[in-house]
Amino acid sequence: MEPLELLLIGSSLAITGFVGFSVVMQYRYATQLVDMLRIYPILIGVSFALLFSPAFLGVGVSTNYLLVSPFIEVVILILWYYSLDWYSDYTSSSFREFLEVIKSDDFEIISFDDYENGHISMDKVNVILRHDVDISLSRTKKMAETQKELGIHSTYFFRLHAEKYTFEEAVPIIKKLADDGFGIGLHYETLSLAEGDRKKAIDLLERDIGVLREIAPVRVVAAHGQKGYKNREIWIDVDKSSLSISSAYDMENDLYLSDAGGKRLRGKNGKYLFDRIYEAKPGQIVQVLIHPDWWF
Numbered sequence: 001m002e003p004l005e006l007l008l009i010g011s012s013l014a015i016t017g018f019v020g021f022s023v024v025m026q027y028r029y030a031t032q033l034v035d036m037l038r039i040y041p042i043l044i045g046v047s048f049a050l051l052f053s054p055a056f057l058g059v060g061v062s063t064n065y066l067l068v069s070p071f072i073e074v075v076i077l078i079l080w081y082y083s084l085d086w087y088s089d090y091t092s093s094s095f096r097e098f099l100e101v102i103k104s105d106d107f108e109i110i111s112f113d114d115y116e117n118g119h120i121s122m123d124k125v126n127v128i129l130r131h132d133v134d135i136s137l138s139r140t141k142k143m144a145e146t147q148k149e150l151g152i153h154s155t156y157f158f159r160l161h162a163e164k165y166t167f168e169e170a171v172p173i174i175k176k177l178a179d180d181g182f183g184i185g186l187h188y189e190t191l192s193l194a195e196g197d198r199k200k201a202i203d204l205l206e207r208d209i210g211v212l213r214e215i216a217p218v219r220v221v222a223a224h225g226q227k228g229y230k231n232r233e234i235w236i237d238v239d240k241s242s243l244s245i246s247s248a249y250d251m252e253n254d255l256y257l258s259d260a261g262g263k264r265l266r267g268k269n270g271k272y273l274f275d276r277i278y279e280a281k282p283g284q285i286v287q288v289l290i291h292p293d294w295w296f
Contacts (some may be wrong), residue, residue, distance in 0.1 A: 060074045089265035089272075090294045092146065098274045099150050102127045102288075108279070111183055112155055112220040115285070116253055125280040128287045129154035130248060132187050132222060135164040137173055139292040148180055155183030157222045157248070160208045161193060171215055185248065186212050189224040198237050202225035209243060222248040225260070240263060253285035262294045 088094075102109055108121040110128055120126050133140050133156055140156065147154060156177055160167045178184050186209055194201035212218045223231035232249055239247060257274055259265060265273040280286045 026130070048261075082155075083170065086264055089163060090259075090262075090296060092142070092295060093133050094272075095143065095290070095295050096146055096150070098277075099147065101151050101277065102129070103150060103152060108157075109152060109154075110186070111153070112246065112248065112251070113183070114244055116219075120283070120285065122283040124282055125277070126283075126285045127277070128285065130157065130222070130287065130289050132157045132224070132289060132291055133159065133165075133170070133293075134162065134187070134224070134291060135224070135293040137165050137170060139295060143290075143292045143295060144177055144180070144182060147182075153181050153183070155185050155220065155248075157185040157187035157220075158212070159187045159189065159224060160211060161189060174212075174215050183220070184212070184216040184218055186218055186221040187224045188221050188234075189231050191224055191234045192224075192226040192229040195227055198234070201234055202238055205238070206243065209245060214233075218246055219244065248287070251287065252285065253287045255280050255286040256289075258289040259291055259294060260289065262291070 013275050047208075078224075099274065101107070106124060107126040108126050110119065110121075110126050112128060112130075114120070115126075115128060129152070131140070131143065131154060144156070156174075158167075158174060162170075174184055188205055188208060190201040190204040190208065191198070194204060209218060209221070225231070232247070240250075255276065257276060259273070267273075274288070277286060277288070
């Protein structure tokens with residue numbers, strides 16, 4: 001096979017592989033890739049052109065290769081179409097519509113402090129809205145701006161050891177959110193960071209709570225899910241009251257809704273996950289977890 005043909009084929013496969021991988025993974029590990037959805041058709045077109053350019057350039061290609069290349073393109077087009085279907089679940093307009101629902105007279109938006117203090121409405125469905133900031137600070141700001149515009153407040157949980165942002169980068173956003181009336185919580189992962197060493201994990205947890213409290217009041221934490229260790233299990237050895245803290249996962253919910261993992265939000269019957277909010281009855285408590293990372 002000629003060097004030019006190898007280069008063209010390699011470039012095409014690299015592009016199609018990039019598109020396919022990012023779609024299949026649903027951007028879980030690099031959420032910014034979703035911003036490229038609008039140019040994926042262009043990338044696919046370039047890939048298609050590269051696959052067939054050897055023939056136009058007079059470079060010989062095998063019959064098998066010409067049979068396989070269209071198949072690759074069809075697979076990628078299917079994946080791209082699937083990505084659009086998934087993407088439609090996570091639009092800013094869908095998020096705004098959900099906020100407008102819980103802002104209606106049938107619902108009461110309460111904070112974790114309200115829950116701890118027993119300030120629960122018996123005449124409406126009580127909704128606690130929470131956001132775990134795993135990856136994207138920019139989408140966190142965008143989400144909070146939408147909520148502020150509608151007069152809705154929630155609690156944002158920040159990681160101090162995130163892979164995609166530093167705590168220093170998060171500090172101005174945390175301060176702004178706190179000033180705007182949003183709750184701030186710690187999205188902790190200390191047992192994982194300590195690789196199961198409980199004493200080290202507890203020391204790190206106490207430190208992280210203290211560091212975050214230097215920026216904003218923090219009275220609630222939520223475990224970050226990681227493979228290998230269950231961060232929630234740290235409470236076996238820690239008395240929450242000694243840290244003046246509560247855990248979002250320890251509160252009693254009548255209904256819990258979450259977009260964790262960037263999963264599809266519509267079931268096989270086409271029902272939208274957050275429409276289940278209508279299943280709750282007055283006096284009940286619904287905790288809703290929405291990750292800013294997936295919403296565009």
